[in-house]
Amino acid sequence: MSSAPVILRLGSIRYAQEAWANVEKKYNVLAIESDMTREKFLKELKEPNGRFSTIKVISRTYESIALTGRFDEEIANALPKSVKAVCHHGAGYDQIDVEPLRKLQIQVSHTPGAVDGPTATTHVFLLLGAMRNYSIGSHNLHHGLWPGNGSGATAPIGRDPSGTVVGIIGLGGIGRAIAQRLQPFGFKRIVYHNRERLDPKLEYGCEFVSFDELLKVSDVISISIPLNKSTHHMINKEVFEKMKDGVCLVNTARGAVINEADLIEALKSGKVRTAGLDVFEFEPEVPSELIKMPQVLDLPHMGTYTVEAVKGIEEKCICNVVSYLETGRVANLVFEEKDDDWVGK
Numbered sequence: 001m002s003s004a005p006v007i008l009r010l011g012s013i014r015y016a017q018e019a020w021a022n023v024e025k026k027y028n029v030l031a032i033e034s035d036m037t038r039e040k041f042l043k044e045l046k047e048p049n050g051r052f053s054t055i056k057v058i059s060r061t062y063e064s065i066a067l068t069g070r071f072d073e074e075i076a077n078a079l080p081k082s083v084k085a086v087c088h089h090g091a092g093y094d095q096i097d098v099e100p101l102r103k104l105q106i107q108v109s110h111t112p113g114a115v116d117g118p119t120a121t122t123h124v125f126l127l128l129g130a131m132r133n134y135s136i137g138s139h140n141l142h143h144g145l146w147p148g149n150g151s152g153a154t155a156p157i158g159r160d161p162s163g164t165v166v167g168i169i170g171l172g173g174i175g176r177a178i179a180q181r182l183q184p185f186g187f188k189r190i191v192y193h194n195r196e197r198l199d200p201k202l203e204y205g206c207e208f209v210s211f212d213e214l215l216k217v218s219d220v221i222s223i224s225i226p227l228n229k230s231t232h233h234m235i236n237k238e239v240f241e242k243m244k245d246g247v248c249l250v251n252t253a254r255g256a257v258i259n260e261a262d263l264i265e266a267l268k269s270g271k272v273r274t275a276g277l278d279v280f281e282f283e284p285e286v287p288s289e290l291i292k293m294p295q296v297l298d299l300p301h302m303g304t305y306t307v308e309a310v311k312g313i314e315e316k317c318i319c320n321v322v323s324y325l326e327t328g329r330v331a332n333l334v335f336e337e338k339d340d341d342w343v344g345k
């Protein structure tokens, strides 16, 4: 093994130590210190003969944003010329600005698939809990409103799947895993909206409808779209106005696909009766006004917070790193680079 490092690992690994140990038998891996700062990282990236100057592939965890900041144009332009691939842990890669890396012909990979099941399970938990007003009931119980007020301790009465239409915005890997898990509950209808209708084999019994039709007919709106420039604040005041009064909203994708200030207003007015939220626009900062609302069933981004999911994500990221080093092509290239002819050349 040459002594010059070829892989830079950003962020700590929880479960894939064995898989990394196998990679380390073949390749020299450099991991950064836990007190790294963006300023120091940028400075070191630019050192012509520094310790990063021979790196070919960078693997980065979601949490490593605390050490380096976003992988934006400034970082892209500071990278040594040797860097050819950036491999992200996670399906959502909104912490990376793909365009500047693409301009430099640097491949970007993510880990779709590994997150689908665990995120969908969290989504279904939030969806059923929000439909039944469980967080309000629990809040009321903890605040002494029971006994004395009957079942629910003054919580509004919930809805059953048999009388409920679910609208899934984004029937991709996670959206389909949600649909599969919802089917046995016997919902009245499950509709979905994507930019284009899917092959019926991939629809899992969901009906394709326009965006406006979905907003009009759904009692529960389930969000599973990636965050990018075109989906940022896609759910905003005008969109809330087109929804049914008293709709339930569930989001396990990324907080910033919803305008959070508009959501707070919609929750206050009752337009949105309950929300199930695993993600927030400025997380880990969450407005205290939102946290205090009993009608919000909320979690601190726990969609993939399982041993199996984290291990799966870590191992899939390693597959991308190794795939680049062995074939010149990452295994799970991001959508934006899919048609680029420089990839793998």
Ligand SMILES: O=CC(=O)O
Pocket: 089, 090, 091, 092, 093, 115, 303, 304
């Ligand atoms: O949030 C989790 C992911 O993007 O995989």
